[in-house]
Amino acid sequence: MSSKKLLFGFMPVPLIWGYIAIAIFMAGDGFEVAFLSKYITNLGFSPEQASNVFTVYGLTAALAAWGSGVIAEIMKPQRSMLLGLMIWIVMHILFMTLGLGLGNYWFMLLFYGIRGFGYPLFIYSFIVLIIHNVPENKISTTMGWFWAAYSVGLGTIGGWLPSETNVLIGMDGTLWLSLAWVAFGGFLGLFALRHVKIDEAKARLPFKEKLAELSLTVTMLYKNKYIFMTGLIRVINTVPLFGVAIFMPLYLEGDPNHNLPGFGFSNAEWQQIWAVFLTITIFTNVFWGIMGDYIGWLRQVRWVGCFCGIISCLSFYYIPLYFGHNYWMAMVPALLLGITVAAFVPLTAVCTTLEPNHQGAAISIYNLAASLSQCVAAAVISIVIRPLGIEGIVWVYSGLYVFAGILTYFIKVNQPKMQRKLKTA
Template sequence: MKSQKLLFGFMPSSLIWGYIAIAIFMAGDGFEAAFLSKYITDMGYTEAQSAFIFTAYGLLVAISAWCSGVVAEIITPQKAMCIGFILWSVMHVCFMIFGIGMHNYPLMVICYGIRGLGYPLFLYSFVILIIQNVSESKVSTAMGWFWAAYSIGFGVLGGYLPGYINPIIGEYHTLWMSLIWVIVGGLISLITLRNVKTDKSKANLSFKEKTEELTKAVTILFSNKNIFMSALVRIINTTPIFGFAVIMPWLLVGTNVTDQGLGFSKTEWQNIWTVFMVVTIFTNIIWGILGDHIGWLRQARWFGCIGGAIACFAFYYIPVSFGHNYLMAMIPAVMFGFTVAAFVPMTAVFAALEPNHKGAAISIYNLSAGLSNFVGPAIATIMVPLFGIVGAIWAYIALYIFAAILTLFIKVDQK
């Protein structure tokens, strides 16, 4: 696997189309990120009801993410990606027709929630392909490019295009357009990755052995305390991202007391979100490379955790202090783009902590990443009704400080 032609000094040429597929697929998945919560409240539902939809979605994302690493190993990453692609597409159609189209809240929760099982299978199964084809010393760098592809799709294309498409065709039709992008990305992966070399040793196990391997994705969390603490750090890493996607439109968009708005337009907010994601394209790559030299955990501690706490503080207090000031609101978006990407080496940390069970370790990594989809909106659901948006912001700040402390106790051998 290591003898094939390498691009950029680390990436097997056979994987390049996988990165492209990730970017396109996640663009479709990200179309809704900056406006769906506000769109649901504009339909007449409360902020709590809107947040609950994302909380249910995040919970199922977490479950799928947890399974994806081991599932990818025992059925091959390509098959797992295919299942994720089909599941996302089918349930998005159901969400649009039976949920949004019929204004049926229970079906919105069910269909959108089940759709959450799809993208982690597609996205994180590709991580297993990376680990199986890239040397351990280059995993952090490879994952930097992986998260850059994710940012290009989910954040830049998915965040930027709706800001200009929505005023022309409306938010409902923009949601339908996301399906086209997902289908294109899914088909690219099916066609171009089918012959990529994979470790099929666990794919050839008996059903009983596969079941035992799947259980390792649970037991390893409790048998290895370093994995457990790393999981908490990874959950906290992106929790504010998914929380901000819910609460920041409420803070920035609108002009009346009910909206708690500062007068920003939806397009302005979407552009602010896009700036954040554009920054992460470059910082994911930079931090991926630097992590191999600075130290995986040292980088996560100071630049990810402490820096993230400062960025969260700025994301709320700069707009509140300066009001409807578009340029000032961009500053915390850029700051956050720098800090959130500093956690890129965590993938390498998980793989190094369990070298004989990398699939199970990556499943815990994926579970942690998926749980942030749940924890972020859940914090908003709990804190906003009780303490307002500022309460949620301080909860995210406290989590980053807690994560910084945890990194002091994680022991990993960085080669």
Template sequence: MNSQKLLFGFMPLPLIWGYIAIAIFMAGDGFEMAFLSKYITNMGFSQEQATFVFTVYAFVAAIAAWSSGVIAEVITPQKAMLAGFAIWVVFHVLFMTLGIGMHNYPLMVIFYGLRGFGYPLFIYSFIILLIHNLPQNKISTAMGWFWAAYSVGLGTIGGLLPGYTNSKIGEHGTLWLALIWVAVGGLLALFALRKVKISEEKANLSSSEKIHELTRAITILFTNKYIFMSALIRIINTIPLFGVAIIMPWFLEGDPKHNLAGLGFKNEEWQQIWALFLTITIFTNVLWGIMGDHIGWLRQVRWIGCVCGVFSCLAFYYVPLYFGHNYYAAMIPAVMLGITVAAFVPMTAVFTALEPNHQGAAVSIYNLSASLSQSVAAIIAGAVIGIWGISGVLWTYAGLYVFAAILTYFIKVDQPKMVKTVRN
């Protein structure tokens, strides 16, 4: 720890500004999420073409998330954040001018896809900065605040503000406004974090040694069985989150393609229920980040995240089934999932504690697992719904939580100051 002023007894003041920068940056990054696909189809392109734009973007972002931890260590987190910021700005401008501006579909795909390298490199490099500057027994708390800042930016500001700006300056204007928000967040981070302590051990390696370190983002899965099991848990963590977003509109509103009559809900009602879930996670990320450092990382993941998560999954089917078209009753599962899904926040601390000499590689695997979660959720939903219906999908998700709970008993990690209580 450096000698600068600490807040809450452990947090250097510049890192607080880093959290604010993450929230502002992710707000700008999330502006287009609710309307870009429709905006592209309104330009005359097909739904399939619009979907492909997002598919390419998601693939590139997953690669960036996977490699960001190691990259941040071998070039320093600040330089990695600068690279991510610059990539986002450059390719967003090219996307807006040569892609959207010229109605050139191939360039839209290329530039929007390449922009996907930007935000993971920016925000996940900040995690490495947190790890290098905070005691191990505060990483869970720090990550709780990180995901809260992420949710405030992407989910709250990024989700609500475009609803206002689209009517005032149009969707095209909102896309340009996103650049301003990202620029403010990026510049704030670069200014506030420029003198934060960093470990240059990996940055001073030779080129061949750096390449070898980059390969650890792959090989660590096979050399450390606890990292592999932790990766499975992290994948399972948000499978119900992404899966519920896919199947619940079919269940509540109906879907002729799947022979689902629905329960009479309107799309606006489901959107409000989902917004409640996102709002709940802002607070529960902070709560469980702090609690994990006190009651035990894996103990919290096991009982709150996994075991209680089983009931959260099943509630999405059985509560609406019992109460029918009852808007307030349908909020109960959303609140439950908002509480339980955030209990996995300490997994970042688990990953880094399992590989203290290669924390960048550990964070890279964590990020890869998080990225895979959405794809796995969609695959399960698509494969199961035609056989066992909505209930079958949710029972499958619940079963995965049981499997994750069992895995926690096989992971051996020493949590600072709580060694005796978290040995499994």
């Protein structure tokens, strides 16, 4: 690709439209994040049952993410994006009509769970296009922009807009509106990226060899211990992010049916707090993506992501506890998490650098870890909320960050830009 077609010297121009499509797609996908657990409990189901819906969704999303990198390479990214989009649209309609519409818990689990296969195939296939079209020493920077687009959708649009539409058209109407956003973003991306190319060697492999390539998503986990440890860190990275989306509406707003008194916050106030968090990550993803290329990938993950992240986790419980219904103080944990959670951006670059000859499989493992994060977050809530309450949940999340910080000391990876600096020093 000629330099005339590159933006900022490293980003192919068609990818810009891909970022925009990701933002729109994730806005629709994220409309429900901050209120679906409350919606389900309002139907008469328990917090544990609401968490179970998210747990099943997280498991299926993890399975889709696990194979997404390799699938994108062996069937071409645009085709796997189309597959993911179709799954999302069909299953969302069934979830709305037969699950929530009928108040049928098992249909909720089934269709929301199957919908979980959709978004990983769509957005993570786009990552394959990024990896194949930018220089190696700019992967962290470019992934920072990817997660910024993700946050624009999930946070700025997906967070703020539902706080208004829930009042105007109700939660049910907002969930139908999400379908339109996902469809528009999905087809925009497919149109804009139709001519973006990758090395199609793996797409031309015989079926048997494609299966062998797919099997790397399993064998790489035990053959490359550094990939395995990086995957564990990526799982832990966003556990608090998904966790607070589930338990904070119950904690701040209260749920007398389940012995949660709350602090007098409205659902609109919580959604605005959630939107502030995700809006902050637009900027912090870009910032830490760039900084990671300069100060060191794992050094940044260790100190900013893990050890500073402990403070952000605990603040979600203790700040409301001490300040009560104080809207501005409730913003503080959101701001802190927005800064720390984005510091893990360089982990994509760590994975692909550790396995330069099998980047699709490495991305698949990274994507598996990213999706397992949501599952782990929900599972911890299901197990811990009854015996230990919200306080126990945030301490478990903090303990996971301690573990992740320790793991960074055992991973050995050669960061390209850092290595060049050492050679010229």
